[in-house]
Amino acid sequence: MTMYAALLRGINVSGHKRVPMAELRTLLTELGHGDVRTHLQSGNAVFSSASDDENALAAELEQAIEKQFGFPVPCLVRDSAYLAAVAAACPFPSAELEGKQLHITYYGQPVDADRFAGIDPAAFLPEEFRLGDRALYLYAPDGLGRSKLAEVLSRPALTKGITATSRNWNTVVKLLEMTAPTGTAHDGART
Template sequence: MMPSYLAFLRGINVGGKHKLPMQELIAILESLGCTNVKTYIQSGNAAFDCKQRNRGKLAAEITAAIEANKGFAPLVLLLEQHQLEAIVAANPFPAAQDDPKSLHFFFLTAPAKKPDLAALEKLTAADESFLLAGNLFYLHAPSGIGRSKLAEKVDRHLGVATTARNWRTVSKMLELAGK
């Protein structure tokens, strides 16, 4: 059985830069042997099956194919369906699920070796909460991520690149992966 993957691309279709229509992303993924490709909204979310079992190699192939086709190389973070299911099950802020735009999942590209959690604590608004757990940074920001000083500094203080999605997007991606 082929693994079911979820791809989260960073920085595409934002502010008119790095345009990648989802139909083109589907074609790129299919050209790499991916099947059952489905996308969600225009911010670079895809669910698909692929016989390639090496996630790092597949992510690199996707990045290279996008660069060859579009002239830019986005960060591509891949998870298997069971990994995203575990991340959702471990959500430390289950009450926040009722407000899908307030709960955010920052997917780390690598473990944070020396995260500056004290600096992040100083940036945390009174109504915000966060937890770093492995390769995931959970953020509950009831006043919105757009106003969060913490959200804009996560990468800097973790020392690793991330890509973030809200609860609604993560839930929808699991739904797509479940086919």
């Protein structure tokens, strides 16, 4: 069995697209998954599955959510090894930063630098971003809510045709802990 994180995009924000976590846990269990747990109200769930097809798991969850709640919710499903590799590849000093200063946007497919070519990195300093494996790392020293770079990076033109959802570093570390194989610990620092 492989441990996965399901990352739901845009739920429980200002009362819109309400998906209670207890109902999400029940839904994942009814889909045949084990070890189901959720984290926060913002669309983070972990589960175990014998499947090795992240895309099929995400599609199945999207269909079940739409059937259960009556609205579409884009979902990404990533295994524990991927989550650990993306965290370990963080180009910013994660151990030295507050969780609100560092974010990862997970993408449904690989993205290349050409997509972001129109952004002048110097115009946003000290904020910075770097691309990774189906991920974008954002350093926003004043937090996401005040980040001008985050605003630009989330424009529809840059995310067109791609499922994307962001998590702050605290949530990244918590998902690592929740999906880690038994006996494995993650401290959230780069290795």
